[in-house]
Amino acid sequence: MLKVFRDNLKYLSWVLWLVIAVFILFVFVDFGATVPGAPAGSDAAATVGGERVSYGEFQRAYRRAEDVYREAYGESFSSDIARQIGLHRQVLDGLVADKILLAESRRIGLSVADEEVRREILALPAFRDENDRFVGEERYQSILRRNGYTADGFEQLMREQLLLDKVRSVLAQNLWVSDAEVERAYRDRVERASIRFVKLPADRFAGQATLDEAGLAGFFERHREEYRVPERRAVWYLEVDQAVLQSTIEIGDDEVERFYNENSEQFTRDEQVRARHILLQVNEERTAEAAERELAAVRQRIEGGADFAAVAAEVSEDPGSKAAGGDLGFFGRGQMVPAFEEAAFTAEIGALVGPVKTSFGAHLIEVLERRPGGLEPLADARERIRGQLRIERARTVAESKAQELAARMRKEKLDTEEKLRALAEAEAGVSFRAVEPFAEDENVAGIGRSTAFAVAAFRLEKGETGDPVRVARGWAIPRVTAIEEPRLPELEEVRAEVEAAYLADKHKELAVARLAGAKAGIAGAAAPSGGGGLDAVAADLGLEVEESAEFGRGEAVGSLGRDARLVSAALALDVGAIGGPLPYDGGAVLFEVVERHRFDPVEFDAQKAEIRAAIEQRRFAEVLTALISKRREELRVRYDEQMLQNFEGGPAAPA
Numbered sequence: 240m241l242k243v244f245r246d247n248l249k250y251l252s253w254v255l256w257l258v259i260a261v262f263i264l265f266v267f268v269d270f271g272a273t274v275p276g277a278p279a280g281s282d283a284a285a286t287v288g289g290e291r292v293s294y295g296e297f298q299r300a301y302r303r304a305e306d307v308y309r310e311a312y313g314e315s316f317s318s319d320i321a322r323q324i325g326l327h328r329q330v331l332d333g334l335v336a337d338k339i340l341l342a343e344s345r346r347i348g349l350s351v352a353d354e355e356v357r358r359e360i361l362a363l364p365a366f367r368d369e370n371d372r373f374v375g376e377e378r379y380q381s382i383l384r385r386n387g388y389t390a391d392g393f394e395q396l397m398r399e400q401l402l403l404d405k406v407r408s409v410l411a412q413n414l415w416v417s418d419a420e421v422e423r424a425y426r427d428r429v430e431r432a433s434i435r436f437v438k439l440p441a442d443r444f445a446g447q448a449t450l451d452e453a454g455l456a457g458f459f460e461r462h463r464e465e466y467r468v469p470e471r472r473a474v475w476y477l478e479v480d481q482a483v484l485q486s487t488i489e490i491g492d493d494e495v496e497r498f499y500n501e502n503s504e505q506f507t508r509d510e511q512v513r514a515r516h517i518l519l520q521v522n523e524e525r526t527a528e529a530a531e532r533e534l535a536a537v538r539q540r541i542e543g544g545a546d547f548a549a550v551a552a553e554v555s556e557d558p559g560s561k562a563a564g565g566d567l568g569f570f571g572r573g574q575m576v577p578a579f580e581e582a583a584f585t586a587e588i589g590a591l592v593g594p595v596k597t598s599f600g601a602h603l604i605e606v607l608e609r610r611p612g613g614l615e616p617l618a619d620a621r622e623r624i625r626g627q628l629r630i631e632r633a634r635t636v637a638e639s640k641a642q643e644l645a646a647r648m649r650k651e652k653l654d655t656e657e658k659l660r661a662l663a664e665a666e667a668g669v670s671f672r673a674v675e676p677f678a679e680d681e682n683v684a685g686i687g688r689s690t691a692f693a694v695a696a697f698r699l700e701k702g703e704t705g706d707p708v709r710v711a712r713g714w715a716i717p718r719v720t721a722i723e724e725p726r727l728p729e730l731e732e733v734r735a736e737v738e739a740a741y742l743a744d745k746h747k748e749l750a751v752a753r754l755a756g757a758k759a760g761i762a763g764a765a766a767p768s769g770g771g772g773l774d775a776v777a778a779d780l781g782l783e784v785e786e787s788a789e790f791g792r793g794e795a796v797g798s799l800g801r802d803a804r805l806v807s808a809a810l811a812l813d814v815g816a817i818g819g820p821l822p823y824d825g826g827a828v829l830f831e832v833v834e835r836h837r838f839d840p841v842e843f844d845a846q847k848a849e850i851r852a853a854i855e856q857r858r859f860a861e862v863l864t865a866l867i868s869k870r871r872e873e874l875r876v877r878y879d880e881q882m883l884q885n886f887e888g889g890p891a892a893p894a
């Protein structure tokens with residue numbers, strides 16, 4: 240089921256998310272609900288330059304996004320699925336995109352008049368009565384209050400939505416799609432073929448090619464760009480380890496109690512149960528009846544004295560809980576599918592319940608503990624609060640220390656390894672590292688691959704100290720010590736790689752020549768499909784004739800994979816024609832066209848407008864994505880990672 244969500248998710252373009260954003264703003268839901276994961280007292284869910292995405296904005300958008308998925312997928316959608324597809328990050332990305340576009344609207348001088356806002360509000364169905372007239376000021380205010388809005392706040396949201404519409408309209412006005420592009424897109428869609436083919440592996444000719452120094456030099460010159468050495472940077476950095484600082488922070492009982500009293504809504508919980516289960520999935524190999532029969536036998540084993548956890552680890556098909564003996568931890572109502580929830584909340588502690596049928600399969604459930612609803616006692620929450628406050632304090636202290644260290648490095652001109660080591664040794668939780676030259680997409684020792692740290696390092700000049708960058712362990716302050724410019728290498732630097740590539744290319748040429756000779760020997764190169772030509776070549780060379788599924792431009796051709804030259808050659812031939820031989824990654828291929836679909840001018844005329852609109856929409860999404868990506872970097876977008884981690888670390892649902 241998760242694959243279904245992921246497969247659908249990849250088709251959600253920026254355009255669709257912006258449509259959803261509009262839907263979020265104008266459909267009234269319970270805006271008073273609190274999204275679990277947002278730590279009280281934090282500044283914002285995200286910051287975009289000087290703008291903030293408040294927790295209230297995030298909560299409203301997240302709840303609405305959940306509703307959209309539930310409407311689409313019914314009981315198959317759960318909070319666990321939401322976590323696994325990263326719904327919280329999707330929603331926050333969408334809200335950040337809106338903030339960026341609002342900033343862009345101000346940058347290019349767009350505005351919305353009061354009359355435009357008024358017209359938009361009066362057109363909303365929520366504010367029209369049964370006679371399609373405005374409901375009146377008093378009822379208008381009442382509707383807004385019930386949904387958590389003041390009139391000023393709601394009207395500001397409407398103004399922002401109109402600004403978003405305007406900036407998107409401005410971006411769309413500059414798009415232009417030529418007739419040639421439309422025709423090319425149609426051809427890419429409809430021109431298709433399928434082939435029979437034989438592959439002659441290049442490794443059959445291993446040892447038959449000789450290493451010729453002049454030929455090697457020529458090959459290297461033709462392919463030298465492929466061996467280009469990218470720009471590399473050598474960096475020193477100071478790292479502020481948040482975990483080390485966290486271990487030094489003390490949180491007193493009075494501070495814990497004050498937080499508990501000021502944030503009691505965080506500790507007000509619904510009734511919860513802790514349960515474990517064994518799941519047998521229903522799929523193509525097992526019917527629902529078979530799953531229930533097997534689970535009934537499992538139940539007998541446990542009732543006969545077998546340990547539930549051991550049996551769950553042996554037979555359960557829930558990958559999320561199997562290793563934990565089926566234990567799902569505590570969960571409240573609304574987190575599991577209805578049938579599972581009903582069984583768990585009505586069962587006696589220690590009793591076995593099941594088989595219980597859900598869309599996932601058949602479950603055997605045992606309830607281990609119950610927690611009544613209401614305010615969680617301070618004694619139960621004390622250490623959790625202490626840990627949360629310690630993390631938040633450490634995060635603030637670490638960032639502040641990193642900013643102070645960066646300022647000192649610049650002010651005191653700490654530009655030698657000795658000075659930076661001395662600074663690190665004098666500060667608790669700070670260490671010094673010297674990193675060998677690396678490319679922007681390469682691994683950085685102690686940091687990782689393709690990180691924000693590498694991006695920041697490649698924006699600095701030699702000898703420049705950068706701003707602190709968030710890394711896995713806390714914060715890092717980079718200082719670039721050397722810059723190696725990109726360059727083309729000499730042959731001796733990459734000789735081993737070039738020799739291997741040269742010989743592989745020679746073996747491929749021998750394979751092509753062998754198939755060319757075989758093709759020349761075929762009587763009638765345009766033998767009908769299924770004729771003896773290709774089959775005779777295969778038999779003579781001890782090869783297998785393979786068949787591809789239908790393919791078009793940009794698509795894979797059976798076991799040959801994606802090969803633009805092969806696809807173009809096949810689409811240029813008629814049914815029954817023999818094509819090739821052509822080189823491919825593993826050797827050479829000879830093929831016969833067995834099916835062809837060609838350009839239809841009448842059908843093209845009928846679809847021209849639809850294709851043009853699709854290209855415009857795709858291009859608009861590309862422009863929008865590029866703009867948002869660029870502005871994210873310029874505006875230094877930051878997320879509350881602790882809030883997002885809280886989402887990701889919640890209890891799992893049966894899957």
